[in-house]
Amino acid sequence: MTSSKYLIVGGGMTADAAARAIRESDPKGSIGVLSAETHPPYNRPPLSKGLWKGDDPAKTVWRGTDTLGIDLRLGRRATAINTRQKTVTDDRGNVLSYEKLLLATGGTPRRLPLQTSQIIYYRTFDDYTRLRALANEKLSFVVLGGGFIGSEVAAALRTVGCAVTMIVPEDGISARVFPPDLSKFLVDYYREQGVDVRTGEGLADLQQGAGKLLVKTTHGKEVPANAVVAGLGIQPNVELAEQAGIRVENGIVVDDLLQTSAPDVFAAGDVANFFNPALGIRMRVEHEDNANTMGAAAGRSMAGKGSPYTHLPFFYSDLFALGYEAVGELDPRLETQAVWKERFKEGVIYYLKDGKVRGVLLWNTWGQVDNARAIIGTTKRLGVAD
Numbered sequence: 001m002t003s004s005k006y007l008i009v010g011g012g013m014t015a016d017a018a019a020r021a022i023r024e025s026d027p028k029g030s031i032g033v034l035s036a037e038t039h040p041p042y043n044r045p046p047l048s049k050g051l052w053k054g055d056d057p058a059k060t061v062w063r064g065t066d067t068l069g070i071d072l073r074l075g076r077r078a079t080a081i082n083t084r085q086k087t088v089t090d091d092r093g094n095v096l097s098y099e100k101l102l103l104a105t106g107g108t109p110r111r112l113p114l115q116t117s118q119i120i121y122y123r124t125f126d127d128y129t130r131l132r133a134l135a136n137e138k139l140s141f142v143v144l145g146g147g148f149i150g151s152e153v154a155a156a157l158r159t160v161g162c163a164v165t166m167i168v169p170e171d172g173i174s175a176r177v178f179p180p181d182l183s184k185f186l187v188d189y190y191r192e193q194g195v196d197v198r199t200g201e202g203l204a205d206l207q208q209g210a211g212k213l214l215v216k217t218t219h220g221k222e223v224p225a226n227a228v229v230a231g232l233g234i235q236p237n238v239e240l241a242e243q244a245g246i247r248v249e250n251g252i253v254v255d256d257l258l259q260t261s262a263p264d265v266f267a268a269g270d271v272a273n274f275f276n277p278a279l280g281i282r283m284r285v286e287h288e289d290n291a292n293t294m295g296a297a298a299g300r301s302m303a304g305k306g307s308p309y310t311h312l313p314f315f316y317s318d319l320f321a322l323g324y325e326a327v328g329e330l331d332p333r334l335e336t337q338a339v340w341k342e343r344f345k346e347g348v349i350y351y352l353k354d355g356k357v358r359g360v361l362l363w364n365t366w367g368q369v370d371n372a373r374a375i376i377g378t379t380k381r382l383g384v385a386d
Contacts, residue, residue, distance in 0.1 A: 003097045004032030004071060006302055007088060009078045009240065010104030011035020013043060013288065014269030014295035016065045018102050021299025023068055029303065031070040032098070034090060036077045039125055041065040045288050047128040048149065049318050052156040061125065078105075081244035083262040100302040103241060103252055103260070103267040104295060107234030107286065114206045118213050119228045122153055131229065135160050139226035142166075142215045144203055146173040148317065150231030151186070155320050157229075158195050165196040165223050167215065172199060177326075178349075178361070179336045185344045186319070193320050198223075234286060236271040249273060251284040256308035258298045268298035278312045278376045279329055279358065287315035312376060314369045327372045328359030339381070341365070348382055355379055 006022050006029055008015045019031050035041075046060045066072055077091040081101070088096045109121035120131050134141075135157055143154040146168035158164045170176065172183025173190060190197050198217060205216040206228070215223040236251045247253045247261035251273035258266045258274065270286045272294065290313035297309045314327040322345075330351055340347035344363075351359035356379055360372035371382055 001087070001095045001097055002032065002071070003030070005029040005099045006102070006299075007032045007034065007096055007098035007100070008102045008104055009034050009088060010102075010106055010269070010271075011037045011039075011041050011065075011072075011074065012104060012106050012269065013041060013063070013291040014104040014106070014298075015102070016041035016063045017292045017295030018104060018268060018299035018302070019065060019068055019070055021296040022303050023070075025300055025303035025305045031068070032096060033065070033070055033072045034076050034078050034088065034096065035072070035074050037124070038075045040072060040074065042125055043288070044123075047125065048122065048152040048156055051128060051132070052159055078240055081240060081246075081265075083244050083246070083265060086264065099264065101265045102298055102302060103246075103265065103271060104269045104298075105237035105240060106270045107236045109230065109234050110232040112203075112206060112230060112232075114208065116208055116213070118208065118226070119206075119230055121230050121232075122149055123234070131157075131227075134227050135162050138162055140165075140224070142213070142223055142225040142228045143231060144215075144228060145231035145233075146170060146197075146199075147176065147231055147233065148174070148315075150229075151190075151319055152317055153229050153231060154190065154195055155193070155318070158190075158193055159320070163196075164194075165215075165225065166190065166198065167201055167203060167217060167223070168197060168199045169202040169218075170199065173197070175332070177330045177332065179332050179338070182338075182344060182349070182363070183332075189320070189322070189344075234270065236284065238271060241267070241271075250282075253282075256310075257301045257306045258294065258309055259301065266298045266302055268294040274309060276312055277310050278373070280377075281329075285313045285315075287313055289313040289315065312373050314373070322364055324364065325362045325366065325369050325372075326360065327369055328357070328376045330359040330361060334358055337381075350381060357381075 041063045042061045080089040140163040143166045173186040175183040201217040204218045207214045238248045241252045252267040253273045269291045300306045316325040335352040338349045346364045349361040
């Protein structure tokens, strides 16, 4: 049996951030990382952003976790936790003991019934490598979904000269986040960039033949493609926690020190359901800022130097020449107020409830995230140039 003072299940950004925080707080404590990935921890955002613009993976992707002096076990999947004996069993039958355990298990992309290598569920570095190789052949692609991943991947593929069709069930791109007018503007904008955007259409059927995939939409249309990228969202990987009897509700439920319902077991990142005092709600966030900040907070808590996690995460995206940063609750069902410097090109959109700011979208304007955080829950507003 292998023993670690600190054991982390998961090998993403959250795991790396936690390991670094533990090492800073407890320089001599042994740290083990058990990861299903075959690569050491890496940054995910460049996979749909900078790498398509020619950034060097060695400088933008790899985090250097393997230089921290930890026991990094790659290509291993945890299959069971015994919270009484404080052990984790992996898929090779190895048993690892711990004093403190972190579940940073992330999420798994939602999948389609058809099993084929021509469907790419875009989440990992290997997914990027596969898609980039296909894109270099200037093939045709169908992107399913107009959310965070779908909008970024469609823009990336089109930027390198590929034929791209987007199948978007909603009336616009990112319609579950942006107000209707901005969402519909993005449809026109993407079409101007050469993307064939089909809004209000869902996937009815997907067939394979003659080396291509045939996408059939709910409008009865057929779209052939060399490959399909499915941006259907993720499901939090909670199976391990459920097996261990740990409380799960839209993710693994944690307290303000990021501890689960089991003693000495913590959770962080995409999989963790935490309470945010600024918004007064429990939430689960699937973005880089939360992965890094929450992972570090969990590491400090595991090392006995924790403090309540009150951070309000932000997220960001690049959409061709446009981009945004956002913080708080972005729900178009809320009241929204836009302050444009130039309509749809630069401005700030507020999401309001009972006159108070719940979320702020900083559209093509930068350096205001901290100011936006400061007004969540208040009646204040920011000017575009504040």
